[in-house]
Amino acid sequence: MPTLLIADDHPLFREALRGAIGRLLPSATLREAEDTDGLYAMVEADPDADLLLLDLNIPGANGFSALVYLRAQYPELPVVIVSAREEPAVMRRALDHGAMGFIPKSADAQVLGEAIRQVLDGNRWAPPAAGAAPATSPDEQDVAERIRELTPQQFRVLQMLATGLLNKQIAFELGVAEATVKAHMSAILRKLGASNRTQAVLVAGRLAVDPPDGDGFEAGPGPAAAR
DSSP states (O other), rough: OOEEEEOOSHHHHHHHHHHHHHHHTTOEEEEESSEEEEHHHHHHTTTTSSEEEETTTOOOOTTTHHHHHHHHHOOOEEEEESSSOHHHHHHHHHTTOSHHHHHHOOOOHHEEEHHHHHHHHTTTTTOOOOOOSSOOHHHHHHHHHHHHHHHHHHHHHHHHHEEETOOOHHHHHHHHHHHHHHHHHHHHHHHHHHHSSHHEEEGGGSSSSSOOOOOOOOOOHHHHHHH
């Protein structure tokens, strides 16, 4: 029996996904999460799942960062982005960052089912407009590569850092010593090619769905050069 994971904070859309999957795969096992904490715990508990349907704007994610992280940590898990953002450029960026498909939330049940079937068969699926969009910029691809170098704990620290938490607060949330957070922070700065917390957040922000037009900051040598 196939196992499918659903990560979306909208109960009605999760219900629609359950219905489409139920018609396509009546014997499938479904698991659900409504935020990134639940998402990462769900994937960690079931890394051999057949497919993850991931809401691009699930609470706790910063743009494409969750997708990039999951593809690095679980390369065998196919991920399909489901989103209300239907701009061709957004679809193309998702595919370039490793998604096996992109399903607009406006898709009807028939299209939803066909997309899921195609990906389960090992194919990619996205609206035709995605293929006509320009490729993701080399700068953004470089940032994604740097994010992939982070360990799971470092990635969590970076996510908390992006919300404005201080080291002491991050340590409390993670249940670790502040010195441990500082060690993670040093590794994050090195891997992202940043010299301080603000620059690290700016670098990671380039994976936002609507990234800033420019921050005037050019990241330093990447992880390979740092080693």
